[in-house]
Amino acid sequence: MEFRRLITEIAPDMKGFMEEEKDVEEFLNLLFGRICQVEPDIKLSSNESSYLFQLICSDQQPSSQSCKTVVSVQQLLEQSFFDLNILLKRIPTRFILQIPRYGKERLYRGVLPSLQLDISSILLCHPHVCWKCSSLADLQCLECYLTETHWLNETVFLFQLLSRVEFHCALKSEQDHAVVTLPSIDVRSPPSPVILQLAAVLCIESSHYVSFVRVGDRPESDWIFFDSMADREGEETGHNVPEVRLCPDFSRWLSPENVDQLHRSAIDSNVSAPFERLITDCYLCFYYWPDGLLYS
Secondary structure, three states, X not given: OHHHXXXXXXXXXXXXXXXXXXXXXXXXXXXXXXXXXXXXXXXXXXXXXXXXXXXXXXXXXXXXXHHHOEEEHHHHHHHHHHHHOOOEOOOOOEEEEEOOEEOOEEOOOEEEOOOEEEOHHHEOOOOOEOOOOOOEOOEEEHHHHHHOOOOHHHOEEOHHHOOOOOOOOOOOOHHHOOEEEOOOOOOOOOOOOOXXXXXXXXXXXXXXXXXXXXXXXXXXXXXXXXXXXXXXXXXXXXXXEEEEEEOOOXXXXXXXHHHHHHHHOOOOOOOOHHHHHHHHOEEEEEEEOHHHHOOO
16 A cells, blocks of 8 residues: 555556556556656557557457366467567567456466567567578468467478478468568578566456566576465554465476476366466566666
């Protein structure tokens, strides 16, 4: 409440911060735009800019199938940019992603926060690498993404591959592909992928925010859980008691082999309660670009 009171003093024209729940985007615009006075990190090819990007899914209403599905943030990000037909104009130093929901209902059984987020395939002026031979690609097939693969980086290729039978088994001929020519970018060698690192995840069950914070950027880095209102002492004149605790099993469950297992089947009954909350109540994911932070 003290933080809300300070916001009210700084921006007195913004009403309701002491009494009402506020939309996350409204709060971020106030915090970053008016108080910190920083430019939005997310700049899109549609000439829009923002501090937060709302991920979408093709079916905006929960279905019996989607509610049993476990997806990754990487999948949702690529699907969102594909469906909206947009790209990033530049690499965001900080990338805040909002997980899609339908009202208070979740659209998926679980959302796995990707420890590393590869944004190479959604960058406007970034050279693409052929999925088969790792040379610079000059074509992209949008139909491949819709019918055969779950990853955008598997839809770019050399022109010479288009007529090969083994290109993609579901698309038998050149006529089946929806091919577009990629922009010509003058580079001497195939570029390295642009990778963002996960910093934290915010959950919002029952309008009560808690956070899971990653300590470091290695796969085995520890995770810490923080709840500012875990307990309370006293009645009206009392105060909230925060809680901070280590989540020792997170690095194990987020390892590649266990991530694959979670994708293939329902959430394992052996997962801890904090980890289950992380992937079933994931609301905001905070990513950063390590190279960008060196110069920002």
